[in-house]
Amino acid sequence: MNAKIIEALKSRFGEQAAQTSEFRGELTVIIPKERIVEVCRFLKEDPGLRFDFLADLSGLDMFTPVNRFAVVYNLYSLANKHRIRLKVFTEEDEPKLPTMTGVWSTANWHERETFDMFGIVFEGHPDMRRVYLPDEFEHHPLRKDFPLMGIPGSLPLPKKS
Amino acid sequence: MGLEHALGDSFVTTKLDLAINWCRKNSLWPMPMGISCCAIEMMSFAGPRFDAARFGSEVFRFSPRQSDVMIVAGTTTFKMAKVVRKIYDQMPDPKWVIAMGACTSSGGMYRTYSVVQGIDQFLPVDVYVAGCPPRPDNLLNALITLQQKVQRGESKGSFPAYIGEKKLNEPHDLPSISG
Amino acid sequence: MEQRPEEVARKTRILQALENQHTSVTFEDALENDMILNMGPQHPATHGVLRLLIRLDGETVVGCVPEVGYLHRGYEKLAESCTYHEFIPHTDRLDYLSPLNNNTAYALAVEKLLGIEAPPRAQYLRVMISELARISSHLMFLGSLAMDVGALTVWMWAFREREKQYDLFENIAGARFTTSYTRIGGLAQDVSAETLAMVKKFVDELPGHLLECENLLNTNRIFLERTDGIGVVTPDQAVDLGFTGPGLRACGIGHDLRKANPYLVYNDLDFSVPVYTGGDALARYYVRMDEMRESVKLIHQVLQKMPGGDVHAFKPKKVLPRKERVYTKMEELIHDFMIVNFGVEPPVGEIYSAVEAPKGELGFYIYSNGEGYPWRLKIRSPSFVNLQTLPVMMKGCMISDVVAIIGSLDPVMGEADK
Numbered sequence: 001m002n003a004k005i006i007e008a009l010k011s012r013f014g015e016q017a018a019q020t021s022e023f024r025g026e027l028t029v030i031i032p033k034e035r036i037v038e039v040c041r042f043l044k045e046d047p048g049l050r051f052d053f054l055a056d057l058s059g060l061d062m063f064t065p066v067n068r069f070a071v072v073y074n075l076y077s078l079a080n081k082h083r084i085r086l087k088v089f090t091e092e093d094e095p096k097l098p099t100m101t102g103v104w105s106t107a108n109w110h111e112r113e114t115f116d117m118f119g120i121v122f123e124g125h126p127d128m129r130r131v132y133l134p135d136e137f138e139h140h141p142l143r144k145d146f147p148l149m150g151i152p153g154s155l156p157l158p159k160k161s
Numbered sequence: 162m163g164l165e166h167a168l169g170d171s172f173v174t175t176k177l178d179l180a181i182n183w184c185r186k187n188s189l190w191p192m193p194m195g196i197s198c199c200a201i202e203m204m205s206f207a208g209p210r211f212d213a214a215r216f217g218s219e220v221f222r223f224s225p226r227q228s229d230v231m232i233v234a235g236t237t238t239f240k241m242a243k244v245v246r247k248i249y250d251q252m253p254d255p256k257w258v259i260a261m262g263a264c265t266s267s268g269g270m271y272r273t274y275s276v277v278q279g280i281d282q283f284l285p286v287d288v289y290v291a292g293c294p295p296r297p298d299n300l301l302n303a304l305i306t307l308q309q310k311v312q313r314g315e316s317k318g319s320f321p322a323y324i325g326e327k328k329l330n331e332p333h334d335l336p337s338i339s340g
Numbered sequence: 341m342e343q344r345p346e347e348v349a350r351k352t353r354i355l356q357a358l359e360n361q362h363t364s365v366t367f368e369d370a371l372e373n374d375m376i377l378n379m380g381p382q383h384p385a386t387h388g389v390l391r392l393l394i395r396l397d398g399e400t401v402v403g404c405v406p407e408v409g410y411l412h413r414g415y416e417k418l419a420e421s422c423t424y425h426e427f428i429p430h431t432d433r434l435d436y437l438s439p440l441n442n443n444t445a446y447a448l449a450v451e452k453l454l455g456i457e458a459p460p461r462a463q464y465l466r467v468m469i470s471e472l473a474r475i476s477s478h479l480m481f482l483g484s485l486a487m488d489v490g491a492l493t494v495w496m497w498a499f500r501e502r503e504k505q506y507d508l509f510e511n512i513a514g515a516r517f518t519t520s521y522t523r524i525g526g527l528a529q530d531v532s533a534e535t536l537a538m539v540k541k542f543v544d545e546l547p548g549h550l551l552e553c554e555n556l557l558n559t560n561r562i563f564l565e566r567t568d569g570i571g572v573v574t575p576d577q578a579v580d581l582g583f584t585g586p587g588l589r590a591c592g593i594g595h596d597l598r599k600a601n602p603y604l605v606y607n608d609l610d611f612s613v614p615v616y617t618g619g620d621a622l623a624r625y626y627v628r629m630d631e632m633r634e635s636v637k638l639i640h641q642v643l644q645k646m647p648g649g650d651v652h653a654f655k656p657k658k659v660l661p662r663k664e665r666v667y668t669k670m671e672e673l674i675h676d677f678m679i680v681n682f683g684v685e686p687p688v689g690e691i692y693s694a695v696e697a698p699k700g701e702l703g704f705y706i707y708s709n710g711e712g713y714p715w716r717l718k719i720r721s722p723s724f725v726n727l728q729t730l731p732v733m734m735k736g737c738m739i740s741d742v743v744a745i746i747g748s749l750d751p752v753m754g755e756a757d758k
Contacts, residue, residue: 023689058718106582132409150274155239158246198436208499273414
């Protein structure tokens with residue numbers, strides 16, 4: 001099944017559009033930022049592939065000087081019972097990616113969570129604000145340069161009288 | 162508590178005090194602030210096996226205006242702290258707080274950026290219960306300890322407050338409601 | 341935080357007045373305004389700290405915005421500072437109604453990353469504890485849904501059954517409910533024969549008790565009117581919104597990870613997946629009741645087929661050795677020291693492993709860079725994704741149906757907020 005997917009992607013998008021790797025039987029495809037929406041739409045609508053379920057969307061901080069942030073899409077096909085992973089890299093200054101809410105509506109809250117935790121802005125998202133932390137919080141916790149114990153005073157606490 | 166303040170120092174209210182404290186301790190109606198896993202053990206504490214109703218906690222009033230003791234059960238985050246404080250301020254005097262579990266006593270196993278390391282940073286706490294989660298028997302023990310405290314007439318958060326043996330003559334700062 | 345212009349334009353006059361702290365707002369048309377109701381984080385019926393902002397037109401819900409994050413404890417950041425073994429107690433507190441299932445899911449994910457497999461007895465035992473956890477979670481669902489719509493007796497009966505299960509868990513794992521029972525490569529300890537006899541006794545009696553509860557609810561006119569046709573989701577909407585678990589199976593799509601991508605020993609066991617069409621709260625209730633019966637069937641089969649043997653895989657550098665060998669043999673002592681201090685060091689790579697938790701698809705995405713600490717651990721929690729369907733479900737229903745809908749969705753905020 002993995003070979004079939006690689007074949008379909010290469011025939012539609014060309015050789016350079018996708019780098020693939022396999023680990024423990026799972027296929028990971030790295031897609032450039034500009035083509036991600038069309039690749040996802042192709043994967044969803046192609047009758048042989050039918051990846052109609054977005055299982056997970058998460059951010060990843062590689063902490064490298066180039067291509068610091070990545071967003072990982074874990075897709076699942078209900079008909080073929082198969083999984084695939086897509087990965088998109090973006091830069092550190094003003095990380096931006098196109099939104100997936102047009103393809104799968106479930107990406108809505110996942111993208112809000114990625115924005116909350118990493119600061120990656122998804123263009124075209126209907127409601128781009130934080131989901132877990134209060135709106136006034138200024139940092140993005142899951143970045144590697146944010147300390148685990150937090151920054152004292154960054155979140156307000158009611159007074160004990 | 163409030164009785165002496167109302168009637169002044171010249172009245173001897175010992176027996177009446179004892180009687181009123183006995184009534185208070187045997188009908189402590191909890192307000193369950195059930196936030197996370199400890200809430201499930203609190204439900205078991207109210208459930209059929211470890212029945213809290215036989216100790217006087219007949220109903221779990223979810224309205225703060227009708228309850229005596231607030232059992233904070235679960236990890237309190239900074240976002241939730243404001244809400245907990247608001248609910249605490251809405252409770253009428255005399256009121257007590259039981260901090261249930263490790264997360265409310267000291268932050269528990271979460272030493273992270275979003276968890277308050279113990280609710281005593283913003284609430285006066287009367288009884289701390291250890292455990293992650295504490296067994297319902299442990300919570301019953303806490304309730305009985307609280308009842309003993311009520312019998313003695315002590316309350317950390319009510320107005321006026323007793324600190325040790327000394328009674329404060331002037332009221333402490335009223336808690337702010339606009340938190 | 342300053343408002344973006346489009347946000348300001350979208351806010352109603354009531355919200356703007358609230359923010360500017362005006363106390364009087366005048367309207368030209370007295371019947372024009374909708375009311376915004378806040379079902380706050382502290383509420384008896386919102387299953388934990390979920391906040392709902394509901395826009396009402398009289399008593400009809402026009403729109404709803406759920407707000408989560410009141411229990412955000414920073415699990416994913418915490419995972420980056422814990423070794424793989426140290427994270428196991430944290431997985432208990434994710435979906436705290438079925439902790440054993442989360443332990444199993446996490447152990448399976450790390451074992452996939454390491455490329456090891458637990459021995460057969462451990463796999464059968466893991467199936468047994470996962471199904472017991474499923475029964476525990478669904479009993480809680482039964483109790484809270486019934487309590488939310490007014491049948492308090494059923495809550496007491498469901499809790500009586502859960503107390504019996506807590507006794508079982510204490511015998512199996514040592515703790516009532518935060519068990520931390522699985523380990524990477526197996527289980528913490530074996531179960532004794534008398535514990536298995538207790539399990540058998542429990543599952544023999546459970547269908548009778550479930551029937552008692554159903555006799556109170558299934559033909560009860562109040563329960564039916566409060567759940568039938570309430571909170572409908574169509575199958576296309578469900579798949580698009582990422583809805584999994586009993587909710588998806590109540591829409592007519594028979595997707596269950598135990599059948600689709602079998603893990604542990606589910607392909608050796610005989611069970612069926614209940615599917616109902618209708619997509620409403622009543623269908624979700626029927627699905628969960630039937631799932632409890634299927635779990636009973638699974639546990640009976642596991643008890644019959646359980647092989648003997650060890651519950652730890654024999655992979656010296658990856659699996660924690662048993663304590664009696666650690667105290668007597670040199671190599672095990674060294675391995676124990678290395679694994680506890682530096683962590684099991686998996687190869688560089690990433691995996692995504694999902695199981696069928698009682699609430700839906702619980703997935704762990706782990707990216708490892710070769711150290712004993714995960715570089716990134718993402719928890720795909722079913723409740724977080726299922727809560728996205730709330731605005732869709734609540735459109736057009738009455739304010740009193742909101743409680744029944746949340747009850748039938750059965751979210752757990754410990755998992756949704758991570």
